[in-house]
Amino acid sequence: MRTSRPSIAELRAATQPPSIFERNSGEHWAGRLYVRRFSPYLTRLLIPTPITPNGVTWLFILSGLAAAAVLALDGVLPAVGAVLLIQLQILLDCSDGELARWRRQSSPVGIYLDRLGHWITEAALPIALGIRVDEPVLGLVVAVLVLFVKGETALVHVARSEAGLGKVEDTVAVAAPRAGLLARLRSFAGRLPFYRAFVAIELTALVLVAALLDVERELLIALVPIAAITALGHLLAILTSKRLR
Secondary structure: OOOOOOOHHHHHHHHOOHHHHHOOOOOOHHHHHHHHHHHHHHHHHHOOOOOOHHHHHHHHHHHHHHHHHHHOOOOHHHHHHHHHHHHHHHHHHHHHHHHHHHHOOOOHHHHHHHHHHHHHHHHHHHHHHHHHOOOHHHHHHHHHHHHHHHHHHHHHHHHHHHOOOOOOOOOHHHHOOOOHHHHHHHHHHHHOOHHHHHOHHHHHHHHHHHHHHOOHHHHHHHHHHHHHHHHHHHHHHHHOOOOOO
């Protein structure tokens, strides 16, 4: 029987199955490294409350928007605030799923809102950076390219569904390009993961470092070609992998 006052060990056993950590791209490194260590404590606080898992996801979305709003402000302190708000966001991102698994309330709506929250946050942050350095057009360009990369991934599931194929496995072997040159480039990218610069945790950390060094505009300019290369490389990797087969 699941109670409203489980132990942390009970919560971990029921809400953090091995499949969470086995996903190739589903779990952020911060989740594996430290957030999942603390999220059960927040989840345990939420269990006796009336808030739903989807309600927690809405808080997750709001924290991402708040981070972008703060990041648009000039100065180092707003950059610190954005970093902290994104840390809160990833904590909520862990807890909404844990709460859903504990209450057995997982739903397509929750998954949809979760994906939407990531899309909104990771598009809003470069826009905020563009506003911060008075280069709104560059911020919008980066945001569009970030959404393009996310769309490339989402369309894999759409294409497979419309072709009558099952869900693609989230493994390294399936995602790896078959072509020799692309496989080598992907291996190189794995050692120098510049493409992760657009993930909320990494981007806010980069902006904080850039704010300390007073090179925020240069960071935004550098993100434009990096985003373009990431979008093209991701497209080629999908087309030459097993994800559409």
